[in-house]
Amino acid sequence: MTQPLSLELPSSPSPAALPAGDWEEPSAGFAGAPDARLIAQMANALFSAQPGQSAPSFGVAPPSLPLIEAAPTGGFVPPGVPAPPSVGNVTPVPQVPQVGPLAAAPAAPPGNPAAFPPTVLPGEPDLRGVLNQLGDVVRLVPPGHGIEPPAAAPEPPPGPSTESPPLLAIELRPDLVPDLRGTSSRVGVFDAHAVKRDFPILNQQVHGKPLIWLDNAATTQKPRQVIERLTRYYEHENSNIHRAAHALAARSTDAYEAAREKTRRFLNAGSTEEIVFVRGATEGINLIAKAWGERNVREGDEIVVTWLEHHANIVPWQQLAAKVGARLRVAPVDDSGQIILEEYEKLLGPRTRLVSLTQVSNALGTVTPAAEMTAMAHRHGALVLVDGAQAVSHMPVDVQALDCDFYVFSGHKVFAPTGIGAVFGKKAVLEHMPPWQGGGNMIADVTFEKTLFQPAPARFEAGTGNIADAVGLGAAIDYVEAIGMATIAAWEHQLLEYGTQGLLSIPGLRLVGTAKEKAGVLSFVIDGCRTEDIGKALDGEGIAVRSGHHCAQPILRRFGVESTVRPSLAFYNTYEDLDALVNALRRLPSARGI
Incomplete structure (x- = not known):
């Protein structure tokens, strides 16, 4: 079981605070919830703020916002101002009953309600809401008493006290944290100004x-969390992966493969064996054109694309068609920029081997009916590649719901570093594809007479990959999923x-x-x-x-x-x-x- 993380916080509003500086525990985080370090920082700010004091900045809430008072119901009400309006389907923070560990929180002095800073994660509930939802995961206990419930505090003597306020320990139990992903669309008010301070x-x-x-369709900017993760990688983990027994190789390998799992989760792929790291969507499309296309597309076969495509989803197919004698066909769009499905379906037939289409047009912003187009192609026996470069930063992606055979995207379009991206390929398709490049890491055995290749995804990741930026991609995925x-x-x-x-x-x-x-x-x-x-x-x-x-x-x-x-x-x-x-x-x- 994960060892609890202990930190001490003042039991009543006090200027006492945790010492600044970096902590040593890993911030792998909770699924869909802030990691231990961030919760602790927010808790410290919450319990150390004085009435009328502005909030410290965590890059999650503007100091200029009104302070938040503890309401009698346990929820939060901005003093003297109406509740914030909803944004789209995002609703204001609801009233959260005081239950579990927060019931023991010290009450505000009569006539002087405790003012708390607006410690709200982008799109997530405020700290008290998070702690309430975590239940037994976070417990308020006296220092030195493990995780036993706190004893009732005696009434303070009349008159001013010169003693420092007693401390409570918050024990954080990451192993017991429930999966809170998706709550951000139901609670919390999204604050773009607060998010911007993370960049x-x-x-x-x-x-x-x-x-x-x-200029976000060209590239997105990078949050501090991604930048700091890259720094931490180079300062503490940098090593080649998979090929050594020393500690740094193990750390680097773990970080790299953790990023693969995060990418799998982000796309809702069925297995990490279906995730191949590449430089970006362009390299991914070229990999598929070479490794799958040259084996499966023959003279007289047809490849279908659309008028909406980026050059990266046109040129590789033109090159393949010219090399093998295939034909490139193009689905038209109407005057609004949407694909004409009736005309698209007319292009499909027994010679169609592949449909390669964008999910979102980089030039027009059109969202294509990718799932419907995939189903049409499958009825004619064709495989489907979806270019998700412009989709991954704007909408949830589910490759199993799309049922596409390939999906490609670039990390730099989704707040990750440049030079990293991913290919999703159905396992049954990848295992029948030959490697595109040869070298280290992708081999099982080599003699001068014969080479045996690793299974996917290693078969398609020859040489030393972009390890650090893959780790950065994982951090970017963590960031957007938290929102x-x-x-x-x-x-x-x-x-x-x-x-x-x-x-x-x-x-x-x-x-x-x-x-x-x-x-x-x-x-x-x-x-x-x-x-x-x-x-x-x-x-x-x-x-x-x-x-x-x-x-x-x-x-x-x-x-x-x-x-x-x-x-x-x-x-x-x-x-x-x-x-x-x-x-x-x-x-x-x-x-x-x-």
Whole structure:
């Protein structure tokens, strides 16, 4: 059983605090809940705050928010202000009855209710709500008494006391923590301003203006938690994996394989044997084209893609078709940018070997009916690859529900480092694929006459991989899962609607891509303005957007343009970011009718 973690906290509001500095216990965390270190930090702030004192910053709640008072019911009520509004399907923090260990918490002095800082994780319940839900996992006990219930405290003598307040120990039992994943969509108010403080790069100025990052479809920024995890890897774990008996090799291997398990969980794959680490979605598609395609696609066979594809999901199939004499067919889209399913199904037939489609268009933001398209392809005996590069940061992904045969994504699109990504492949498919590259790690035995290869996934991970950034990918997955992908999707939908309304108020602006189902992409052109000039003008205002063809020239040409301006959203964006974008566009001469 996991050893309990003990830490001492003042039993009543007091300036006494735990010593600052790093702790040594691992922060592998609880499934869907804050890890022990973060709970302890939050608990310390909660119990050490003085009435009227602003909250210390953990990157999870703005100090400028109203302080929170302990309500008689045990819930939390902002003093003097109404309850916060809901965002999408995210509801305000509910009243939580005082049960279990928190029933023993010291009461506030009469006439002077204890004020607590708003220690709310992004999209998660506040500290007391978390502790209430953990039940026996967190217990308030006197120091030195193990996990026995605290004895009733005697009444203090009248008059001021000069003694320090007695301490209580909180015993954290990670082995007993329930799985709280998914609670973020039911409790807690998502605060994008608080989340933004977790991203150090966003706290800077560009050209004298606060940076507004609206280039998330190109790459997402990295939270402090990912950056610190990379630092910890290089300071304490760096080693090659699988091939040595020393301690650092074991640590590095454990961290690498833990990241594989997190990726499996993130995609809801059935086994870690179905997860192959690659440099990104582009390398993943090329791996499949070489290892699966060259063995299974023959002259006269057909590969189906869509008009929405990124170049990375077009070029490898063109190369394969040219090499083996196959034919590339393209499913059309309507004037909103959505795939015409009737026309797509007409392309499927007995010679169709593979359908390769995007789940979200990087140029238009269109969300495709990937599950339905996969089912259609399977009815004709074809395999399906889904490019999830633009989906993984915006919505929950379930490869078993999609029933796709392959799924690829890039880590840098989901707040992880560059140079790392993953391929999901059904086990039954991967085990019949030859390796793409040869070298170390992917072999079982080598002689000059013959080589025996490892099973998947090792067969496809020749040489020393990007170990540290795989660990960083695992940390990024932990981060977004703590918030909740459903919460992220709901917030970004609000931003998308708000941004769309704002942009359509600009004279001469035309949105490119208006499908009913969209993720956070807002491509547009403005009459009389070159897209590169708009991009430069916005950069002068500190607003980063992408202008160009976005490596998706066929779909832009379908709409009669060679380039667009593409603001793209992430969960750390705010309404204020979009207001700044719209106001900056209004200052363009063409937008003012000059």
